[in-house]
Amino acid sequence: MISKLLPAPGTPRVLMFATLVNTFGNGAYLTTSALFLTRSVGLSPAELAIGLSAAALAGMVLTTPMGYLADRRGPKQVQIAALIVLAACFTGLTQVHHLWSYVLIACVIAVADATVKAANGAMIAGAVPPSERVRTRAFIRSTNNAGIALGTLAGGLPLLLDVRAGYLAVLLGNAVTFLLAAAVVTRVAAVAPAAVPPGGPRMVALRDRPFLTFALLDGLVAALYNEVLSLALPLWLVAYTGAPVALVSAALLVNTIGCVTLQVWASRGTHTAADAVGVARRGALVVGASCVLFGLSAGRPSWLVTVLVLGASVVHVLGELWLSSATFAVVFDLAPDWAQGQYQGVHQTGRQIGNMVGPPLITALVIGWGAPGWSALAAIFATAGLVAPHVIRWGLRRAAGRAAAATAVPAAAR
Missing domain, CATH: 1.20.1250.20 (MFS general substrate transporter like domains)
Structure with a gap:
């Protein structure tokens, strides 16, 4: 019965639990981010849009190179590093007071978040038999939705309070979940870095x-x-x-x-x-x-x-x-x-x-x-x-x- 409710032991199951921890914090932040940035930081809606657009552009430009890095350095190490960077970024958001500091952190968050997803997929591909990859990815998507839903509920209270202390608690809590997720990922068996075949294009x-x-x-x-x-x-x-x-x-x-x-x-x-x-x-x-x-x-x-x-x-x-x-x-x-x-x-x-x-x-x-x-x-x-x-x-x-x-x-x- 348990085998039907959980992915296979080892890498699939560990990644599922890391995803649950990670997305719980993300769900709480997504619920409160707009009000935190406008009401607490003081950004205007136009400045918020500028930050989000800059982050989207940074993600589009750098996500594929970061995926390439995951192949060359090993997806486990790259994912752990990206999770730690995300923890630092959300801690840094508590000190944001103007547009350009927000833009900088938002760009790093966008790239690091996409890196986590790319490395996660590469880890599944390297550690799970081909016949089980889609099933494993399906478990992780289910867990992702469950974590965000639970996090959204948790973010409801700070949203109702609408005070800076509540928003900062969400940011720091999200940073902690990234560190916890990184600690969980350390339990995954490492996937060996892949070598580029000679004579072909790297990208x-x-x-x-x-x-x-x-x-x-x-x-x-x-x-x-x-x-x-x-x-x-x-x-x-x-x-x-x-x-x-x-x-x-x-x-x-x-x-x-x-x-x-x-x-x-x-x-x-x-x-x-x-x-x-x-x-x-x-x-x-x-x-x-x-x-x-x-x-x-x-x-x-x-x-x-x-x-x-x-x-x-x-x-x-x-x-x-x-x-x-x-x-x-x-x-x-x-x-x-x-x-x-x-x-x-x-x-x-x-x-x-x-x-x-x-x-x-x-x-x-x-x-x-x-x-x-x-x-x-x-x-x-x-x-x-x-x-x-x-x-x-x-x-x-x-x-x-x-x-x-x-x-x-x-x-x-x-």
Whole structure:
């Protein structure tokens, strides 16, 4: 019974517990960060936006090189170092009093956070058999959502108190969770640094056009499905329905419960990029169907809006879970064993680009166009679901060609 509720002993289980500790602190901080920076530090909303934009840019530029570093130095050592840097940064936030000190720390946080994620993926790839990688990653995603949810609840009290001491307690508490997570990661067996094959490019991920295309497509799709509930739905309920905005909390609760309890189930049978072809198509089409249901709630009675929104939330989370499972398989399978970290970094960069494009796009569609905007959003997901299989197959052909070339070099030498 325990084996069904937890990943395999060793690296998978240790990483899961490290994730729980880490994301608990992150959840508390995310709940309070905006008010801390504006009400306690004194930044204006425009200055806050400048800091976040600078951090996003730093993450996009440096995430792939940090993934490369994880391959060369070993993902365990790089992840521990990044966690310690994050602890120092959140401690440093308690001393921020003006824009530029915040911008500097925010940029370091963005890069270090992406480094932790890239190194985490490389560690799974190096320590877990290929047939178990997606399942392990599914456990960690479930744990990530559970930790953030618990942290969000913990951050509610400082938010209600709205005093500087409460915000500082959250910052220092988050710093402690990073140190605790680093201590947990020390228990993981080290993954040996990978050597670059002679004669080839070092930053091979940046030359892999199929993977770059997948990273950009997946980044946009993920940004859009993440913003459906947190951004589009609350604005939609206020502008186009008479239902209470509290319905957003119910929809987010459905999503959280689904992500925590069903991600491992949704990953069954998805081990390779070839397995992900149909799963990615299905997930995107199902999320598109949820957008149609959200759009049908315009101008309806409150009871019917509630039924449609909750039903759409269930459909949405199922599509999200299948899309996530497909993504795990593609990222692990298309990357050479010696470049898992940099491929994880490129994928994170795609997510960061999507996070910049997604919010204005989804706001323009849903709020600017109303119900037809939901249909347009559904069409975007449907198109992505039809395009993704071709991109994945393209990546598989590229990976097969690269493997054949690598085999041919030693044969020619002999």
